[in-house]
Amino acid sequence: MNQQVNDAGDVHNPTSVERRGDRELVITRTFDAPPSIVFRAWSQAELFRRWWVPESVPGGVSLVSCEMDVRTGGTYRLEFGAGGPDTMAFFGKYLEVVPNERIVWTNDEGEEGAITTVTFEDRSGKTLLTFHEIYPSSEALEEALQGGAAALPEQLEQLDEFLSSAGE
């Protein structure tokens, strides 16, 4: 079995991140549960908000609001905060939702945002999850690679750090 142990001693499946060509980013991970459960954890706001910003992230960064209407044509809006009054919003529209199979959405908070597709594939009762981002141009991916370098209020620096790195 290809598994790894994190600092807390828990056994988890590995997460792989790979760049494909000059416009795509692909992240994969296997979960020990059927697609119906993984899809539910991704598509219900009260479950999604519990893991999208993991507690292990320092700096008090959290999701201050999380609205998601996961159906084709529905929209989402996530607002991150770090304790202060300022928040940073991420929003977009669901282009395609097939329950237990795939969710496709836009990232509209910036110019030239990526289209994200997450698929849930049944692998004998487990789920192979693939998170795929395709940018409109190679320049847009390069921009993302460089971290965007947007000017942010001081209160959001920590947040930016979290969003652009992993919050080690």
Add this chain to the structure above:
Amino acid sequence: MVHYVSPPLDLSFAALADATRRGIIDQLGRSDASITSLADKFEMTLTGMKKHVQVLERAGLVVTQKVGRVRTCRLGKGGLAAEAEWIEAHRKLFEARFDALDDIISKMKQEVSNESAG
């Protein structure tokens, strides 16, 4: 102000396909060097060395700066290094997310089996 733009990966690979250019990267990893000293070290003409350095520069692997009459070369922060850093940062972020998701999923699995048992 140096503006780093990470060039396409293909450029990096093409730049590193040449043995001399890999040697230059190796050399610059030890210390910065002028084009003249690199030309001496690799026993080639100044013009030849300039061409190699230009290829590395376009790929973001090398940055050059002209002070007086001397052009100094050093390793760039763009290209492969920046990309590797970014990918590693993304991997860590998603690993933390997916570890948290794993925990939620096992609780959900537990609930589902409790429901079907009851």
